[in-house]
Amino acid sequence: MKQFEKTVSSEVIYDGRIVKLRIDEVELPDGSFSKREIVDHQGAVAILAVKDGQMIFVKQYRIASQQLLTEIPAGLLESGETPEAAAIRECREEIGYRPVNLFKLGDFIPTPGYCSEKITLFCATEFVWDPLEEDPDEFIKVVKIPVRTARTLFINGQFIDGKTVAALGYYFSIAARRLIAE
Secondary structure, X not given: OOOOOEEEEEEEEEEOOOEEEEEEEEEOOOOOEEEEEEEEEOOEEEEEEEEOOEEEEXXXXXXXXXXXXXXOOXXXXXXXXXXXHHHHHHHHHHOOEXXXXXXXXXXXXXXXXXXXXXXXXXXXXXXEEOOXXXXXXXXXEEEEEEHHHHHHHHHOOOOOOHHHHXXXXXXXXXXXXXXHHO
16 A cells, blocks of 8 residues: 555646645545645745844734734745855845854754745844845844743743744753763
8 A cells, every 4th residue: 555645637726936835636545545735835935033032023013913923033944045145144134144153053944834944043142233134024123031031931822933933842851861961
């Protein structure tokens, strides 16, 4: 018996600036067929910026969820751009700082049931002031929160943006392991 779905045909029904939507016909493990709606996404990066005992977040209104969210700086990968280069560019655009010690926390796929997006998470703790011009269609406010307060907000479920929750989870679990090892 087959264990995976096999794509039989694929049709792109929307090709936008950020995503493509396609309908795939798949053969299921039992030999029957079904359709899958798939969002193709170019990928993104997100950066947990920790500077002088504070975490740097951005607040922005997200029309899809109709909420003002507190998130870590993030953005799309541009064509041919490495995740590291994208992370540096996004930090400069959104918070004005260029990270000088960027390290990867991990990758995650936010919604694997229907979307191909992969987000690479980074952390940085050293910066130089080196702002780039902000994206003209983004209206964000930089917010600094002490690490201890951010941890409490995280534990209490106050962050609901997936990339922010994932990055904080990585960060605080790494911090906890270091404390336990000491």
